[in-house]
Amino acid sequence: MARLKLYSAIFVVLMALSTTQAVVERTGLVDFDAPETYWTAFGVVLVLSFVKATFVATYYMHLRWEPRSVTYLFLGGLFVALALTTAAAYSIL
Amino acid sequence: MSHGEAGGHEFPPMRSIKRWFVTTNHKDIGILYTITALFFLVLGGVLAMLMRVQLWSPGASVLSAGAYNQAVSAHGLLMVFWFISPFAFGFANYLVPLQIGADDLAFPRLNAMSYWAYLFSGLLFVASFFQGGTFDGGWTMYAPLNLPTYMPNIGGTTVVLALIMFIAAVTMGSVNFLTTMYRMRAEGLRMRDLPMFSMSILLTVWMMLFAFAALLAALMILAAEHLFGVTYFSAEGGTLLWTHLFWFFGHPEVYIVFFPALGIMAECFQTFTGQRIVGRKWFVLAMVLVALQSFVVWMHHMFLTGINLEIKTLFMVTTIGISLPFDLMVFSLIYTMIKGRIRFTTPFLFSLGALVLFIIGGITGVFLGAVVLDYEFRGTYWVVAHFHYVMVGGATGLFAGIYYWFPKMTGRMYDEYLGKVHFALYFVGFNLLYFPLFVAWETPRRVFDYAPGLTSWHQVASVGGFVLGASFLVMFYNLFVSMATGEEVGDNPWEYSTTAEWAVSSPPPLENFPGEPSYAGGTLSFRDEPELTADGSGDGESAGAASTDGGVQTDGATAGGGTGLVGEPGTATPTAAGTGAVHADEEHADHASFWPFVVCFAGFLAFLGVSGIQSGGAYLGLTAVGGVLSAVGFVGLANESFHVPEPTVAEQWPFGGVENMKLGMWTFLASDVVLFGGFIGSYLFLRVANGWIDWHHEFIPEAHVTFPGLVNTYLLLASSFAVVLSLVAAHRDSSRGVVGALSLTWLLGVGFLINKGLEWQHLFHISTEAFPNGWNVGTNVASSTFYLTTGLHGAHVIVGLIMLVYMIPRAWKGAYLDDDSSIEYFGLYWHFVDIVWLFLFPLFYIL
Secondary structure (H helix, E strand, C coil), rough: CHHHHHHHHHHHHHHHHHEEEEHHHHHHHHHHHCCCHHHHHHHHHHHHHHHHHHHHHHHHCCCCCCCHHHHHHHHHHHHHHHHHHHHHHHCCC | CCCCHHHHCCCCCCCCHHHHHEEHHHHHHHHHHHHHHHHHHHHHHHHHHHHHHHHCCCCCCCCHHHHHHHHHHHHHHHHHHHHHHHHHHHHHHHHHHHHHCCCCCCCCCHHHHHHHHHHHHHHHHHHCCCCCHHHHHHHCCCCCCCCCCCCCCCCHHHHHHHHHCCCCCCCCHHHHHHHHHCCCCCECCCCHHHHHHHHHHHHHHHHHHHCCCCCCCCHHHHHHHHHHCCCCCCCHHHHHHHHHHHHHHHHHHHHHHHHHHHHHHHHHHHHCCCCCCCCHHHHHHHHHHHHHHHHHHHHHHCCCCCHHHHHHHHHHHHHHHHHEEEEEHHHHHHHHHHHCCCCCCHHHHHHHEEEEEHHHHHHHHHHHHCCCHHHHHCCEHHHHHHHHHHHHHHHHHHHHHHHHHHHHHHEEECCCEEEEHHHHHHHHHHHHHHHHHHHCCCECCCCCCHHHHHHHHHHHHHHHHHHHHHHHHHHHHHHHHHHHCCCCCCCCCCCCCCCCCHHHHCCCCCCCCCCCCEECCCEEEEEECCCCCCCCCCCCECCCCCCCCCCEEEEEEEEECCCCCCCCCCCCCCCCCCCCCCHHHHCCCECCCCHHHHHHHHHHHHHHHHHCCHHHHHHHHHHHHHHHHHHHHHHHHCCCCCCCCCCCEECCCCCCCCHHHHHHHHHHHHHHCCCCCCHHHHHHHHHHHCCCCHHHHHHCCCCCHHHHHHHHHHHHHHHHHHHHHHHHHHHHCCCHHHHHHHHHHHHHHHHHHHHHHHHHHHCCCCCCCCCCCCCCCCCCCCCCHHHHHHHHHHHHHHHHHHHHHHHHHHHHHCCCCCCCCHHHHHHHHHHHHHHHHHHHHHHHHHH
């Protein structure tokens, strides 16, 4: 029962954070003509996505209750993907 | 019980053709891999000889220009993908379970499917020759040469699809090996003590898991360029994007090819010098370091592109850096020879030859790792010579493997004299072929015209090529004849061999060991626990003298400082308990399934059909037949009763408590992260290349708004929560609850797809000043990235929905109340798909 309450609370948080991302866009913070505002909103929106993904992986995918090595396995894939993306994008800056 | 005659599970004997279509046993699959890889060696070799004939004189016309381009490209692709690694994985399949003390791989049917996907992907490649010509853009498949504009033949598309099917095989194999090696090691066998060959395979599959996922992303995008007309590699920055994706895979691929050979060399050096590898711990650490570093050197293949100087300098440093651990390994092998007593058997000669060739290949590669020198050497025969010394040098190590383990696989010894003749011809032919190419380095790569002054060097190389080719006739003759008439060997024909495969009969029994293998006592022993003994007469334990490769364990510690001889001559052999005991699970383990073959044959038909689907007709029919047969195959696979016992006692660090299926799913998802990373990374790269803000102004219609994405986010999050609810219901033994929650998940997933379909329909048909003909997949680079990335995600949703269609009726019958693990595994997949969307939503709808 305790777990169900936890899962339900996380679901509410996930929905709220998603709505927040849309609100950031609707309130004009994602302004393509105002770089400073845009990149701030960019950071906020992506951080919110990372927070949501962490909640899903940690609780819905039960990483919290698995050996830490499973987390490292998943993060290994993420690290590889980020390394490719970051270095490739940097190479043409 | 011999390998061939083993049965009890309606498993056909080795002489039966049927056996080879239904087998899931790792040793059979290993033999199938080995033979198939040798077939592709011959095919690729014949193409190479055609090239060498063409190169006999400058601008010769034995082949037409187009045929030459096809021969060059097909030779490279076939040798790199369909020969070298699969050849190594023939040994890996056969030997890794034996070396770690497992009865089989963790997922035997997946292993069979991996093999069949490999075989049919190769046949798909062969079919491409008959579709107006095969791929002719070089093995690196650079853009824009790989695009339909420059390669309109259907055969070019077929090769792209063949590579996709090949990577499916590789991914299945990687997941299987990682799960097996982490979860099914014999008691007492620590990771650090894995035999050198198994250690090399472990690191290889790690690299394969991630590197091939990046290539898969590149190939799926390329296939979409051919089939759907998306715009990626033809867009601004597109050619550079291909090189990033390709070489992110391509450089680890060098080590993916070489590591198994290194493992074999280490095994052979140990056995034939009677000396444990000097500095074994450091040797292993160096291999781990190379495996990690292999992912941070790829841009040294791109020094001549427009990437900035800072990144070139950084990658020059990392490239020079990766040579250091290799130096350590080379010196370790040399010092092992110095400290041991060498016996120049055929496997040792090939191992030593591989070391010499790799040293030359490595040193000449350092030239290419320096930016300034690379400006001169790139695109010349220096590169061709260098990478053949590395890649074929690696293959040389693999040929050591075939001689080393031939007695184990067949029970008979090869002809040693002919083995040495093979080595002599091979080594002379190899160096005659490739060394002159260093001298004639100014020859432009992939071009059959060259300066007349280089003719004599090319003629020497061509002679060398034919000597090298002829050497294989000796090998095939030797092995073929020896298989029937060679001297029978016992369990272990090699003095000083220490690994577990030599402690069982040759060939090994169907389920490998006469009991539960254990290293807990310091040496390999087989526990015939009374309760596991069929006749109840087991004496409890029998021992062989094989040790872990890390040295004989004493009280849990690794003994032997690497200074003495390993093992005792001729003692690593006892096998059976002598009690007639059988492993209790043996009566229940299944080894035969026809469905992996059916699924992969169907995949072959479907891919062949898709390759020409734009021309309709027969291709459309093939696609339909392949699709239907695939569905039949998967249903057959899902409904088949197939029992795979897990070992009762096993070392499972660091994944203890994570059952095999769950670890397999997590491993697959880690690979899928890189696949999506490749797609998302491509989008980000192209957006940077086209100007991040300009992208929005120039390429995105105003009709592309946030709301549909937000709705889909809500739907997917709710569906994830519904999966969680189904697990809760299963815990509460509520069959109706499970059915209801899974059905809700399905409905929300379908809702997601409907919403996406409506959104796409709307965007397809907008008509504005900027986009008068709608915003379609090929309208611009932004529309291509949007439809393809979200389309890939949608395909994942569809796969999940298909799984649910299978699960919901089973849940109705109460299938998941006693064991809810299937729901959990499905949940892992579904939640992952949800996570991916959590990033697609902001990237494609907000930012």
